Amino acid sequence: MKVLVAVKRVIDANVKVRVKTDGSGVETANVKMAMNPFCEIAVEEAVRMKEAGVATEIVAVSCGGASCAETLRTALAMGADRGIHVQTDLALQPLGVAKLLKAVIEKEQPKLVITGKQAIDDDSNQTGQMVAGLLGWAQGTFASKLTVEGEQLRAKREVDGGLETVLLKLPAVVTTDLRLNEPRYASLPNIMKAKKKPIEALTPDALGVDPTPRLTVLKVIEPPKRKSGTKVKTVAELVEKLRNEAKVI
Amino acid sequence: MPDYKAPLRDFRFLLEELLDAGAIQALPGYGEATPELMATVLEAAGAFVEKELQPLNRSGDEEGSVLANGAVTTPKGFKEAYAKFIEGGWTSLPCDPAHGGQGLPKMLHIAVEEMICSANLSFGMFPGLSIGAYNALLLHGTEEQKRIYLPKLVSGEWAGTMCLTEPQCGTDLGLVRTRAEPQPDGSYRITGGKIFISAGEHDLTPNILHLVLARLPDAPAGTRGISLFLVPKILLEADGNLGARNGVTCIALEKKMGIHASPTCQLAFDGATGWLVGHPHKGMSAMFTMMNAARLAVGVQGLGVAEAAYQGARDYARTRLQGRSPAGVAAPDQPADPIIVHADIRRMLATIRARTEAGRALALWIGRELDIAEKHPDAGMRQAADDLVALMTPIVKSVLTDIGHEAANLGVQVWGGHGYIRDNGMEQLARGARITESDEGTNGTQALDLVGRKLGLHTGRLLRQFFHPVGDCVEAASAKPEMAEFALPLAKVFARLQQTTAFVAELGLKDPEAGAAVAPDYLKLFGFTAFAYLWARMAEVALAKEAGDNTGFYKAKLATARFFMERLLPEHAASFAAIMAGKGALGAMEPAIF
Numbered sequence: 089m090k091v092l093v094a095v096k097r098v099i100d101a102n103v104k105v106r107v108k109t110d111g112s113g114v115e116t117a118n119v120k121m122a123m124n125p126f127c128e129i130a131v132e133e134a135v136r137m138k139e140a141g142v143a144t145e146i147v148a149v150s151c152g153g154a155s156c157a158e159t160l161r162t163a164l165a166m167g168a169d170r171g172i173h174v175q176t177d178l179a180l181q182p183l184g185v186a187k188l189l190k191a192v193i194e195k196e197q198p199k200l201v202i203t204g205k206q207a208i209d210d211d212s213n214q215t216g217q218m219v220a221g222l223l224g225w226a227q228g229t230f231a232s233k234l235t236v237e238g239e240q241l242r243a244k245r246e247v248d249g250g251l252e253t254v255l256l257k258l259p260a261v262v263t264t265d266l267r268l269n270e271p272r273y274a275s276l277p278n279i280m281k282a283k284k285k286p287i288e289a290l291t292p293d294a295l296g297v298d299p300t301p302r303l304t305v306l307k308v309i310e311p312p313k314r315k316s317g318t319k320v321k322t323v324a325e326l327v328e329k330l331r332n333e334a335k336v337i
Numbered sequence: 338m339p340d341y342k343a344p345l346r347d348f349r350f351l352l353e354e355l356l357d358a359g360a361i362q363a364l365p366g367y368g369e370a371t372p373e374l375m376a377t378v379l380e381a382a383g384a385f386v387e388k389e390l391q392p393l394n395r396s397g398d399e400e401g402s403v404l405a406n407g408a409v410t411t412p413k414g415f416k417e418a419y420a421k422f423i424e425g426g427w428t429s430l431p432c433d434p435a436h437g438g439q440g441l442p443k444m445l446h447i448a449v450e451e452m453i454c455s456a457n458l459s460f461g462m463f464p465g466l467s468i469g470a471y472n473a474l475l476l477h478g479t480e481e482q483k484r485i486y487l488p489k490l491v492s493g494e495w496a497g498t499m500c501l502t503e504p505q506c507g508t509d510l511g512l513v514r515t516r517a518e519p520q521p522d523g524s525y526r527i528t529g530g531k532i533f534i535s536a537g538e539h540d541l542t543p544n545i546l547h548l549v550l551a552r553l554p555d556a557p558a559g560t561r562g563i564s565l566f567l568v569p570k571i572l573l574e575a576d577g578n579l580g581a582r583n584g585v586t587c588i589a590l591e592k593k594m595g596i597h598a599s600p601t602c603q604l605a606f607d608g609a610t611g612w613l614v615g616h617p618h619k620g621m622s623a624m625f626t627m628m629n630a631a632r633l634a635v636g637v638q639g640l641g642v643a644e645a646a647y648q649g650a651r652d653y654a655r656t657r658l659q660g661r662s663p664a665g666v667a668a669p670d671q672p673a674d675p676i677i678v679h680a681d682i683r684r685m686l687a688t689i690r691a692r693t694e695a696g697r698a699l700a701l702w703i704g705r706e707l708d709i710a711e712k713h714p715d716a717g718m719r720q721a722a723d724d725l726v727a728l729m730t731p732i733v734k735s736v737l738t739d740i741g742h743e744a745a746n747l748g749v750q751v752w753g754g755h756g757y758i759r760d761n762g763m764e765q766l767a768r769g770a771r772i773t774e775s776d777e778g779t780n781g782t783q784a785l786d787l788v789g790r791k792l793g794l795h796t797g798r799l800l801r802q803f804f805h806p807v808g809d810c811v812e813a814a815s816a817k818p819e820m821a822e823f824a825l826p827l828a829k830v831f832a833r834l835q836q837t838t839a840f841v842a843e844l845g846l847k848d849p850e851a852g853a854a855v856a857p858d859y860l861k862l863f864g865f866t867a868f869a870y871l872w873a874r875m876a877e878v879a880l881a882k883e884a885g886d887n888t889g890f891y892k893a894k895l896a897t898a899r900f901f902m903e904r905l906l907p908e909h910a911a912s913f914a915a916i917m918a919g920k921g922a923l924g925a926m927e928p929a930i931f
Contacts, residue, residue, distance in 0.1 A: 102342070106887075118888045120345070161377065273389075274381045276426035276439055283369060316670035 089236070089258075091134045091143045092198035093168065094189055094219075095127040095150050097159040098209040111307045113179075114209075123159050125271075126204025128166070129264040132271040133234060134202055135167035142236050145169050147196055151188050151299075153177050157287055164282035165274035171287035172196075176299060178292075184299030186218030191295035193223060198259065200241065205230050205263040216263035226256040230265040338762040339649025339748075341391050343383025343452050346890060347694060349376055351701045352444070354878050361442050361705060364712035375445050378430075382449045385425060386456035389418050394457040397598030398765050402539065404590045409538040409600045419463065419541040423493030428464050432471060436487035443711075444704035447637055451697065454641025458769040459598035461641070463496055465634055466536045469627045470497025470548050473565065477615035477623040482567060485577070486546055496542045499627060500549040500568075500604060502533040508782055510621060511559040515551040515606060517566055517613075527551055527568055527585075527611040530603065533776075537602030538570070538587035544579060545570040547604070548627075549611060550620050557618065565620035566611035584609035595768030628777070629730050633707075635777040636733040637700055639741025642770040643693040646741075646748030649763055650689065653752050654682050676751075684904070685751050689744040691901040694894075695868040696737045698875060703729050725802035728791050729867070731783035736864035738773035738780060745770040784856035787863070789849075792842055800838065807831050807870045814873055819880055823873040826902045827866075830909050834866045837916045844919060851920035858915040865909035872898045 099105055099114070100122040106115045123131075137143035148163035150156040151174040160171035174188050193201060206213035220227035228234075228243030232251070235242040241256045246265045256262075274282075292299050320326045330337045352358040353372050362370050393414045400412035422428070431446035432438025453461040471490045474482055489495040506512035515529025527549055531537075538545065547568040556562030574580040584607040591601040615623040654677035658668070662678035676682050706729075709722035745767035749756035756763040774780050791799055811831055814824035841859050845852025879894040886892070 115887060118886065118890070158373065158377075161373075165377070165381075273385050273421075273425055274377075275424065276378065276381070276430060278426075279374070279377055279381060280369065280439055283374060314670075 090145045090198040091200045092147045093130045094203040096124040096207045098124045124207045128271040130202040131163045132269045164285045165279045181301045182212045182214035187297045190222045201261045220261035226260040229263040232265045232267040386452045390457040401597035402600035428493035429491045432491040437491040443707040447704040451641045454638045455645040459596045462599040467497040473627045495544040497546045500531040517551040525611045527606045527609045534602045560621045563620040565614040565623045568611035632734040636737035639738035639773045640696045642741040643744035646744040647689045650748040650751035685747045687900045692740045698871040724799045728799040731786040735780040735783040741770035784860040788856040823876045827869045827873045833913045854920045855916045858912040862912040
């Protein structure tokens with residue numbers, strides 16, 4: 089079975105994110121970038137499926153600017169077989185990405201699509217669901233365990249109340265939660281091999297998709313700095329402050 | 338505890354912006370080593386050492402390697418970490434693809450070695466010794482020896498050692514007593530005792546390949562009578578499978594000041610079966626090819642510890658709250674300011690940083706020259722690079738290990754009394770760094786190598802490879818007003834190096850003891866000049882990029898360059914004065930006085 093994995097390039101989790109001085113977004117120039125950790129889990133799951141003989145081919149897809157090719161290389165070094173880079177310099181939003189992925193999926197005809205449940209930059213948690221919706225496929229989000237059973241997929245989901253198990257008819261879209269697996273380190277021989285694996289470059293035009301953002305960002309600001317607290321002398325003073333200053337009682 | 342993060346940005350700065358790693362890619366065999374690939378490899382190595390090797394550093398030191406019934410058990414987790422290490426292919430990085438290696442540049446290998454040593458110096462000993470054995474077999478082994486043994490060393494399935502030292506024989510290898518008797522089947526029976534054998538016995542690999550210095554029955558006395566032998570711990574069956582245990586036993590582990598997880602073994606060779614590597618009586622020259630690489634590697638160990646000490650000290654200084662800044666309260670919402678507000682704390686951090694970053698530049702520069710010396714199509718270029726490596730090897734070993742010790746010591750100091758507490762992890766760095774100044778030829782021996790051998794070699798030809806680029810740099814920097822603050826101090830220390838070089842050469846010819854007496858200070862002055870040169874070059878790169886940079890990286894580079902020129906480089910004047918004093922008062926300090 090062919091598995092398609094979507095991977096996103098984000099600011100590295102260890103970097104302290106800074107807002108641009110003009111408030112138009114966050115600073116990404118000269119900032120260390122990495123694969124979104126939830127996408128790493130998605131790639132790892134696909135590679136494990138291939139090692140188990142369940143998956144036959146793994147295609148990694150990334151949408152965005154030229155540097156996304158580096159993130160695709162990381163996926164290839166982890167074990168994906170080939171990459172598809174949908175090149176655009178637009179600031180993509182989940183719906184645009186979902187439409188692009190839908191077009192790639194229709195072209196590639198995978199039986200399973202795995203994405204991260206969300207990206208650590210915008211925390212949207214939308215793309216996987218939108219892809220499933222646009223395709224009319226079954227979806228299993230926040231998966232912490234996956235088992236392929238013939239033409240079905242059993243997915244254990246992490247939901248608010250605990251764990252829920254769903255049985256999905258393939259083809260399906262799955263989004264990964266943190267506990268699905270622990271991604272492997274890229275090994276040196278695989279890093280070398282990844283250089284020789286193909287990355288196909290596509291454009292939104294060629295796919296017949298218009299991923300222009302539908303939402304407008306008005307302003308990005310840093311959260312207000314935490315102010316130092318004060319000590320109150322009496323309970324009466326505390327009540328007075330809660331009532332008149334904080335206006336919470 | 339220190340929480341090490343691989344300094345990836347600094348590695349990329351050095352490889353891509355200072356040392357033009359793109360040129361490495363042009364060398365035959367390195368076509369795949371693009372700057373992007375090297376950055377990917379560094380990132381992957383960094384992730385591995387941070388998450389797998391660093392967590393075992395403290396526990397490995399407490400637990401130590403243990404000997405029982407001739408078998409050495411490494412601390413908990415080492416075996417699993419080593420299995421992951423070889424699964425990741427890290428032992429194969431610089432090795433020849435013909436033997437299963439990845440064939441990546443030595444410059445890149447040096448960077449990865451630094452990271453390993455920052456995270457876990459003891460762990461680094463195991464693959465470090467294996468690469469030494471690999472180099473010896475690659476250069477001097479027979480085709481059959483290479484075919485049988487090299488793929489195992491490259492994959493890390495088997496490990497290696499270097500067995501040189503004996504109780505009566507350390508720096509002076511001419512005193513080796515271990516004997517090798519020829520056998521009718523072409524093998525040799527090796528008998529004798531070796532000490533200080535790092536990774537001489539352990540449970541990480543099913544077999545260990547010992548490279549042993551010993552004497553043939555007809556051997557002339559001294560270093561001209563020493564041969565090199567390969568002695569596997571386990572002998573191979575005809576089909577290549579592991580067979581009988583060879584006659585080599587670990588009889589004791591040394592109780593050491595540091596690197597407790599690394600087993601330092603006393604090995605007894607009791608008629609062990611071995612095979613000659615290279616020619617009879619030519620073991621010393623075979624060993625030297627290993628030793629030069631090993632000396633650079635030990636320098637890199639010192640560098641690795643220095644970086645770990647820097648990060649541990651910096652992170653503590655940012656979070657430890659004590660007292661208030663003399664410049665006014667810095668953290669009004671906290672009960673006290675972080676100690677990093679104090680000038681003396683920042684002086685210590687800046688001292689470690691200025692030396693570590695220059696040391697890293699030096700190590701990678703010499704790493705690049707190693708690659709050029711091996712791969713460049715032009716023989717003249719190869720020779721020039723080889724000359725520079727030979728000249729700078731004792732300086733890299735000595736200066737970088739001194740830096741490691743000083744940095745670890747300052748790191749303990751930044752932590753105050755807490756630095757002296759074992760659980761906090763800073764004193765372990767100081768204990769670990771200490772051995773690097775003594776092993777693989779003490780730093781005093783390195784100074785003798787520089788003054789006694791390297792200076793005069795080919796009538797001073799080696800020196801040209803350092804003096805010419807530094808002279809060019811002084812000239813170019815002097816023509817740029819914005820570089821004046823770096824060019825002037827560089828010109829000054831360089832002039833003094835030139836002056837003392839002539840003085841030391843003449844002094845050594847007249848009185849070898851006087852040359853030896855000033856050698857350590859001369860080596861220090863050489864190191865200061867190399868650092869001033871590298872800081873000037875790094876400052877030049879940073880000046881051009883500072884304006885458009887929002888990360889503060891180049892601003893910090895320039896600040897560190899200025900700190901080096903202003904606060905550390907003036908120390909060279911003391912070395913200069915000591916050299917110019919010649920043997921002087923030291924000559925009068927006769928043995929009887931002590």
